[in-house]
Each structure stands twice: as C-alpha cells, then as structure tokens.
Amino acid sequence: MKYNDNKLGASILLALFIAYVYFIGDIHLDFWAEEETFHARTFPYLIGFAGITLSVLTLILTSDSTGTALPGLQRLPSALMLVVMVSGYGLVLDVLGFIITSILFLMGSFTILGERQWLRMSITATALVVCFWLLMSSLDIYLASGIWWDATE
Amino acid sequence: MLDGLILGFHTVLSLENLVLVLAGCAVGTIIGMLPGLGPISAIALMIPITYGFDPASGMILLAGVYYGAIFGGSTSSILINAPGVAGTVATSFDGYPLAKSGHASKALAIAAYASFAGGTIAAILLVILAPYLAELSLGFQSADYFVLMLLGLCLVAAFATNGEYLKALLMTCFGLALSTVGTDLTSGVQRFTFGQMDLIDGISFLLLAMGTFAMAEALLMVIRGPEASFTGLRAPSMMLERQEINDISPVVGRSSVLGFFVGVLPGAGATIASFLAYGMEKNLAKDGDQFGKGNIKGLAAPETANNAACTGSFVPLLTLGIPGSGTTAVLLGALIAYGIQPGPRLFIDQPEIFWAVIASMYVGNLFLLVLNLPLIPYIAKILTIPRTLLIPIIMFFSLMGVYLVSFNTFDIQILAIIAIFAVALRLMAFPMAPLLLGFILGSILEDNLRRAVTLADGQWSFLWERPITLCLILLTIVVLFSPLVRKLFRR
Numbered sequence: 232m233k234y235n236d237n238k239l240g241a242s243i244l245l246a247l248f249i250a251y252v253y254f255i256g257d258i259h260l261d262f263w264a265e266e267e268t269f270h271a272r273t274f275p276y277l278i279g280f281a282g283i284t285l286s287v288l289t290l291i292l293t294s295d296s297t298g299t300a301l302p303g304l305q306r307l308p309s310a311l312m313l314v315v316m317v318s319g320y321g322l323v324l325d326v327l328g329f330i331i332t333s334i335l336f337l338m339g340s341f342t343i344l345g346e347r348q349w350l351r352m353s354i355t356a357t358a359l360v361v362c363f364w365l366l367m368s369s370l371d372i373y374l375a376s377g378i379w380w381d382a383t384e
Numbered sequence: 385m386l387d388g389l390i391l392g393f394h395t396v397l398s399l400e401n402l403v404l405v406l407a408g409c410a411v412g413t414i415i416g417m418l419p420g421l422g423p424i425s426a427i428a429l430m431i432p433i434t435y436g437f438d439p440a441s442g443m444i445l446l447a448g449v450y451y452g453a454i455f456g457g458s459t460s461s462i463l464i465n466a467p468g469v470a471g472t473v474a475t476s477f478d479g480y481p482l483a484k485s486g487h488a489s490k491a492l493a494i495a496a497y498a499s500f501a502g503g504t505i506a507a508i509l510l511v512i513l514a515p516y517l518a519e520l521s522l523g524f525q526s527a528d529y530f531v532l533m534l535l536g537l538c539l540v541a542a543f544a545t546n547g548e549y550l551k552a553l554l555m556t557c558f559g560l561a562l563s564t565v566g567t568d569l570t571s572g573v574q575r576f577t578f579g580q581m582d583l584i585d586g587i588s589f590l591l592l593a594m595g596t597f598a599m600a601e602a603l604l605m606v607i608r609g610p611e612a613s614f615t616g617l618r619a620p621s622m623m624l625e626r627q628e629i630n631d632i633s634p635v636v637g638r639s640s641v642l643g644f645f646v647g648v649l650p651g652a653g654a655t656i657a658s659f660l661a662y663g664m665e666k667n668l669a670k671d672g673d674q675f676g677k678g679n680i681k682g683l684a685a686p687e688t689a690n691n692a693a694c695t696g697s698f699v700p701l702l703t704l705g706i707p708g709s710g711t712t713a714v715l716l717g718a719l720i721a722y723g724i725q726p727g728p729r730l731f732i733d734q735p736e737i738f739w740a741v742i743a744s745m746y747v748g749n750l751f752l753l754v755l756n757l758p759l760i761p762y763i764a765k766i767l768t769i770p771r772t773l774l775i776p777i778i779m780f781f782s783l784m785g786v787y788l789v790s791f792n793t794f795d796i797q798i799l800a801i802i803a804i805f806a807v808a809l810r811l812m813a814f815p816m817a818p819l820l821l822g823f824i825l826g827s828i829l830e831d832n833l834r835r836a837v838t839l840a841d842g843q844w845s846f847l848w849e850r851p852i853t854l855c856l857i858l859l860t861i862v863v864l865f866s867p868l869v870r871k872l873f874r875r
Binding site: 278 | 795811833
C-alpha cells in the first residue's frame with residue numbers, strides 16, 4: 232500500500248491544531264485577566280498559530296514522492312489486541328488488584344504474540360509480577376490490592 | 385581550595401562513607417532502571433534512611449543515589465527504549481539502535497565510560513569554578529532563559545534527517561501544545577481539560593515518554609514482525625576499538641563542558657544539557673546523518689552531558705541555596721531537614737559538608753564504573769529473551785512506569801491512546817524526540833516568557849535590550865535557518 236506519509240501526517244496535525252485553536256476560546260478568563268498582555272490564552276494562541284503555519288508549510292513544501300509502504304498490515308490485529316489488553320489492564324486493575332491483573336495481562340499478551348509454552352509463560356509472568364510486587368513493597372510503595380482483597384481485610 | 389578538597393576526601397574515604405557511596409550507587413542504579421522511578425523518587429525514598437547518619441554521610445549517600453539513578457535510567461533507555469527520566473531520553477536515540485543491532489554490551493559500556501568522564505570532568509570544573517559560576521548564573525534573567533529554551537527547541541534540526549526539518553518543528557509545536565493541558569499554575573485556570581478531573585494536573589512527562597517511546601516501540605516491533613526485532617548479542621565484548629575511542633574522546637570533552645555549564649543554570653538541568661549536546665554533536669559530526677541509527681558519538685554526547693549537568697546543578701544548590709532542578713530541590717529539602725542552610729555561608733560554616741559532597745562525586749563516579757562494568761554482560765542478556773516474552777514485559781514496565789507516577793488508572797487509558805497515535809505518526813516518519821522536547825520545555829518556556837513580557841510592561845523589546853539575550857536570539861535565528869542555508873550551499 233502506497234500513500235504520502237508527509238501529507239497525511241501533516242493533515243492530521245493540521246486538523247488537531249485547528250481544533251486546539253478552537254478550544255482556546257473555552258479557556259476561562261477573569262475580567263481583569265482579559266486586560267493583561269499575557270494571560271492563560273496567550274501562549275496556546277502562539278503555539279496554535281505556529282502549529283497551523285507549520286502544518287500548512289509541511290503540506291505545501293514536502294515532496295509527493297516520499298510515500299512509504301505501510302508495513303505489516305497483516306500483523307495489525309495483534310498490535311490492536313495488545314492495545315486492548317493495555318486498556319483492559321487499566322479498567323480492571325483496581326478491581327482485581329495488581330498481582331492478578333498483571334499476571335493475566337502478561338499471560339494474555341504472551342498468547343497474542345504466539346507463545347504456546349504454558350509452563351514458561353506461567354513461570355515468567357508469576358515470577359516477574361511477584362518480584363516486582365516484593366520490590367515495591369520493600370520500598371513502601373502501594374500497589375492496588377483489589378476490592379476483593381480489601382473486603383477481606 | 386586544596387585544603388578543602390583534602391578535607392572532603394578525608395571525610396569520604398572513611399570506611400563508613402565508602403560503604404555509603406557504594407550502597408547509594410547500587411541502590412540508585414537499581415531504582416533508576418525501573419521505569420517510573422527516577423532520581424527524584426530514588427532520593428526521596430532514601431531520605432528517611434539517612435536521618436540516622438551525620439549530615440555529611442547522608443549527603444554522600446544521596447549523591448551516590450543521584451548518579452546511580454541517572455546511570456540506571458540510561459540502562460533502560462538503551463536496552464528497551466524506555467527512558468525512565470527526561471535526562472535519558474536523548475540517550476535512547478542512538479543507544480537503543482545500537483542495542484537493537486546486537487551491540488548492547490558496547491552501548492552500555494560507552495554509557496558507563498561517558499558518564500564517568502562527564503561526571504569526573506564536571507567535578508573538576510565544579511571545584512575550580514563554583515564561586516564564579518554562582519555569581520554569573522544569578523545574572524541570567526527570564527528573557528535569557530526564554531531565549532535559551534527557544535534555542536534548545538530550534539536545535540530540533542539536529543533530530544531531523546534531510547527534508548524532515550519542517551516535520552521536526554511541527555512535532556515540537558505539538559509537544560508544546562500538549563504541555564498546556566492542565567491547570568495554568570500562574571492564573572489557576574484550567575486549559576483543555578474538558579471537565580475531566582484527571583486532566584487537571586496535565587499529562588505527565590513519563591506518560592508521554594512511555595507512550596511515544598517504549599509502548600510505541602513494542603507495538604512497532606509487533607507490526608514490523610520478527611525481522612525488525614533485536615538481532616541478539618552479536619558482539620558481547622565491551623571493549624572499544626582505538627578508532628572508537630578517538631571518535632568519542634572529543635565528544636566527551638565538549639559535552640562535559642557544555643553539560644556542566646547548562647547544569648549550573650537554575651531550571652535548565654540534565655534534560656536540556658543532553659539534548660543540546662546531542663544537537664551540537666550532530667551538527668559538528670561529518671557522519672551526522674548516521675545519528676539516530678546507532679552512532680556511538682550520538683550515545684556518548686547526551687550520556688556525558690547529563691552526568692556533567694547533574695554535577696553542575698550542585699553549584700547553585702551548594703553556593704546559593706537555589707535548587708537547579710527537581711532532584712536538587714529534593715536534596716535541598718534533605719539538607720534543610722539535617723539543619724543545614726545551603727548558601728554562600730556553607731563554604732565557611734560547614735566546609736566538611738561542602739567538600740565531602742564534591743569529593744563524593746569523584747568517588748561515586750569511580751564506584752559507578754567499577755560496579756556497573758562487570759555487570760554489563762549480564763544486564764545486556766535481557767535482550768536475548770524471546771520477543772514473544774520480551775514485548776509484553778516491555779509493555780508491563782511501561783504500564784508500571786505510568787501507574788507509579790499517579791496511581792491513576794485513567795492515565796493507562798491515555799497511554800493507550802498516545803501509543804496508537806505515536807505508532808501512526810512514527811509509521812509516517814514523524815520524529816517523536818522533538819515532541820518530547822517541546823513537551824518538557826513547554827511550561828518553563830511559558831513561565832519565562834510570561835515573566836519577561838510582564839517585566840517589560842508588555843513590550844517585546846526584552847528580546848534585544850540586553851546583550852546576552854540578543855546574542856542568544858541571533859544564535860537561535862542562525863540555528864533556525866541553518867538547514868535552509870546548508871541546502872543553498874549544497875546547491
């Protein structure tokens with residue numbers, strides 16, 4: 232698949248910068264702040280307009296011939312599943328607690344990437360998570376223990 | 385001065401203090417290797433332990449932890465592209481490609497040698513120049529800082545390959561934009577939080593670093609397939625060839641001096657020093673186009689500069705009582721907790737502490753080298769772990785890095801979004817380093833610009849009124865247009 236990476240990227244960033252400048256209007260200013268030379272909107276405006284200018288310049292000045300082949304589309308589902316695992320980790324961490332969530336995350340990710348040696352996977356995931364938990368405990372750093380564990384205490 | 389230094393070494397070279405330096409370096413290295421726990425966390429964790437010691441011993445231990453944590457951060461940058469602290473981001477630009485190409489041991493050894501050289505040269509400069517530099521750094525005003533930051537941002541040219549300069553500037557702007565998310569500390573106004581409580585404190589540096597580097601790298605390793613993964617430890621030797629030593633020696637010398645002077649400036653610190661050193665060396669090198677692809681000079685420069693800057697940051701702390709960075713602010717807190725007020729009187733009232741800290745820098749740097757060199761082959765073996773296991777482990781440490789900063793699971797969702805965005809942009813060859821640099825410097829840049837404009841009664845004349853500001857502005861303009869001029873000359 233061939234596409235022009237410079238122009239596509241610059242277009243995405245241009246859209247983001249336009250949205251950024253649009254939302255600057257939502258920044259609340261007190262009546263006295265509006266009279267000041269430099270207030271909470273000044274710096275965002277400077278950045279926003281610089282960003283729009285640079286995006287347009289990138290769109291105009293970069294050559295059309297820099298398209299690169301998008302690699303590994305067939306491997307994209309695995310990458311997306313890993314992102315879902317990351318998001319899921321965030322959702323269940325407070326519920327299941329650090330140890331269970333982390334072991335499940337590692338086991339799931341190993342499986343997504345094609346690992347099938349269950350013993351190796353289990354030992355690696357459990358040892359890593361327990362060692363990390365012990366290290367953090369020795370440094371008095373709190374890691375979520377999970378609502379079930381909290382309920383039993 | 386010589387008497388003071390002898391007094392310092394006399395204090396440090398007692399058996400108890402030698403053990404403390406060694407322990408500090410070891411603990412700092414281990415904590416620094418963990419993404420999410422940088423030198424600030426490492427020192428903060430160790431402060432309660434030092435309450436039992438006399439102040440000189442406590443400071444010796446904390447200084448050892450500081451150097452160790454910076455070196456440990458470099459290790460995770462090089463091996464898994466997960467910079468735990470801002471000061472080691474630039475280390476990953478060439479350190480990680482070197483490790484990926486099978487030269488992890490060599491990369492770690494260069495980092496150790498460069499850190500040692502940077503720290504030692506800076507410690508010598510500290511002894512000679514400390515009083516004069518303290519006076520000079522006080523002369524720097526907001527306008528000068530603003531232009532200095534601008535210069536640092538314009539050096540993004542250094543991270544851009546041919547024809548990619550505009551993209552690098554664009555990404556810098558995007559980083560600056562991200563830095564404005566959260567509460568504006570001066571006015572207390574919320575910006576771009578969209579009513580989300582979790583965004584009130586803004587996006588943390590580590591969240592962005594993990595999303596754009598470690599997490600994105602892990603996902604790219606999946607997308608690009610096994611052929612793009614590590615090529616194993618092809619050259620387990622840590623020995624450098626004569627030519628390599630000749631190549632990096634001048635780089636180490638220049639970066640030490642640059643890093644030290646940048647470190648002296650309050651607010652600048654290891655991050656700016658490492659980026660500036662990287663930019664400078666890329667512009668000076670004949671093989672500058674090889675930077676970012678595993679060039680040893682690109683690794684030695686930031687690694688030397690960040691250690692030299694750490695040493696330099698002790699100048700305003702010890703001589704003026706002004707912390708130059710977050711880490712030295714924690715150290716200042718520790719000194720005050722011991723009942724010591726750093727400042728010009730420290731030289732006179734408690735010389736044993738001042739000189740013991742300086743002497744501990746020499747000893748600490750030596751211990752770091754002795755401690756870490758034998759361990760390098762074992763640390764580098766991390767890369768021999770099969771990719772099906774290594775990629776999830778990298779992702780796990782990235783998650784922990786983010787979670788340990790805020791203990792907020794919302795940040796993990798932001799991490800996933802940033803990682804997707806970073807992967808897309810990296811596939812389109814948009815560089816991530818300028819984004820991170822823009823983000824890091826954004827708030828400091830805004831603070832100094834606001835102060836400069838306010839002090840100048842809303843006029844922009846502050847940009848050319850003082851000679852030092854004008855010089856920095858001219859230098860910035862030269863750097864900004866240098867790619868254009870270079871292109872014209874080539875034609």
